[in-house]
Amino acid sequence: MENNAVNSYLFTSEVVSPGHPDKCADIIADSIVDALLMQDSKSRIASEVFVAGKHVIIGGEVTTKANVSVEDYKNIAINALKKIGYNGNEYFTKEECLHPEDVQVQVLLNRQSPDINQGVDQEGGETGAGDQGIMFGYADCETPDFMPSAITYARMLADKVYEYALSHPNELGVDIKTQVTMDYITKENFDNANPQKIHTIVVSAPCVASMDIVTVRNLIKGLIDTTGLPKELYNPNECIIHINPTGKYVSHSSLHDSGLTGRKLIVDSFGGYAPIGGGAQSSKDYTKVDRSGLYAARYIAKNIVAAGLAKKAVVQISYAIGVAKPVSITVNTNHTAIDGISDEKLSQFVMDNFPLTPNWITKKFDLDAPSSDTFLYADVAAHGQVGRSSYPWEKLDSVDIFKKLL
Template identity: 75%
Template sequence: MENKMQNNNTQQYLFTSEVVSPGHPDKCADIIADSIVDRLIIEDKNSRVASEVFLAGKNIIIGGEVKTTADLDVEDYKNIVKDALIKIGYDGKSSFSRAQCLYPDDVSVQVLLNQQSLDINQGVDQEDGEIGAGDQGIMFGFASNETADFMPAAITYARMICDKVYNYALKHNHKLGVDIKTQVTVDYGTKENFENCLPQKIHTIVVSAPSVESMPIEEVRMLIKGLIDDTALPPRLYDPENTIIHINPTGRYVSHSSLHDSGLTGRKLIVDSFGGYSPIGGGAQSSKDYTKVDRSGLYAARWIAKNIVASGLAKKCSVQLSYAIGVAKPVSVSVDTFGTYNHVSDDILSQFVLDSFSLTPRWITKKFGLDAPSKETFLYADVAARGQVGQSDYPWERLDALELFEVLKEIYK
């Protein structure tokens, strides 16, 4: 975040968020890890998974722990890796050379997976059918009325631009590569506007996308500027003539992928969540099954926060959940509306949430179908690629608790 400034008598209050595409090495690691989660849970819905992935050059290492009846050998894991890379866009068919980006046939995969500890398992799978939290920890869900998807403005627009450039790169791999970063700075004008979710304009846009060596930088910048203009950013906020835009600022971006930048699961938590606008929990979502509350707790907290804001109870809202390993019910539930609540105070909202929703891992799993990923519902690998929250087609983005919260609003009117 940048501080309040005076520039030519114009007051500014700026906030910035960044996004990376599925082709970024850290996102490749997340997507591969969640492709493993998908495969294991689809074959055995009771699979317990915590598999980290590391990319360095042409080497990919899978490590961690699993408990599953799914029968996968080393070749199966290697195929999962290669299929994920091909889907991401590292399919070996682009106009980039083997020295400039990763080719799937060049990849060496090492599998170092162990069995999950029985000490953990006995606390997770309980005799009464309940699921104990797979670990201790804290999770934060957030929502804001700044955009239609109840997400902060900066990360929403950074995602829109990133998606636009990435999808172009997939279809035009003779021009652009898929290892893309975008960044958007929103000007709120004043701190008061920031607190009240009132963005005034898009101040700065940054896009870095690899281009083939034969393309002059002027052509690259013209191409990407056209994509930005075609992204359907809100006209009220985006002025193409007056927004500061930096496209491939170094002037050359050809070499990319894990050949030139290592990748690791869990390094893009801010990108995956709320763009730095709110607190985040202590652990990543990708690579973990649904009993790990780093994943399921985030989804539940986001769902609650979104329904609170959508019901008109607040302009923005953060929900914190905390858990103890092997214990089903959350240790604590806390709602913070940053002083923007309407009628119902934070302490009443906190108690109402605690009383109204079980929030055990089993309850969350059944509510959102987390033990049944599929092409028809959602796949964890796609969630890893698109962001853990803020996509309207995710089950945990449904606005199906509005009536409950609106009743609460009427009570305290």
């Protein structure tokens, strides 16, 4: 009997909008990082934010010369929520959605331990790693920004629906989730970063109570079709699409789902295509290698792939607390490197040519100087820690260095 089954090899990534409660926590935390570093570039910050109901709790450690009062911290949190879109939308009741005038902020911040600080700020100007740990960077050739396809298209959809919600508060709320499943057809295509089509799309977005589910689904379907997904991958007549699959979704925000910093690490990084170190980026200053190490590892991986040395690259960097130089650097191209380029050779080349100390990373990407003219950590928290070409750590200015290996 003839077998007419069509082969599939599927991989899925999800994304949440800035209005998701976990992202609200990240954005508030990084709004604090921005505010402190813009006043005192040597601020040391490791705070956490918990958003539940109408309450925001800010805790952790801060050492800074910046003049920031408890009232200032409260205003930073409330203003961040307003910018996200929780700005008193009259089309959602106070039972359906968080309103800024109801927010209660509690500030529980202490000074960073001097035992940690003595290893970080060293005599002679060197900066030791703010903690031990491992960080992973990743890049592949699936998209122009050298990011995996599923998370790239899920981000595009999230951005599209979120921007529509901001400009049409009479229709949609800002607590949005998207998900994209890519079909590679075969494992070989997956291994070689060669996606074949968008198989499934999932979008969940809150709507005002007066809208019916058919109207909502038609609206969001129109947004999906105009997002700019690659025509060679997205066929609207064949793609499986789930829009608010449980039905109409009105009640949203932290009133109905609590949020916490560091709970969207896969969303923030590579959508599950690569390992993660486990440490969050948001809420931490640049001496914390959970943040700076990720940026450096992504930078190295992206430049390797952009140089044409491999179709994929995973870069692991590890650090010891108080020690500036990495403990180890490892490059894994998943057997996609071109002839003559081995993972051992790449790993040694990175060690020989890139210092990757906290000071080097900070200076390379100006991590101690966030600004509206360069980048803000709060915007990075909102849109993903990697994969946006405007971020300093996304530059391709080491491609020529890597091409020396050819």
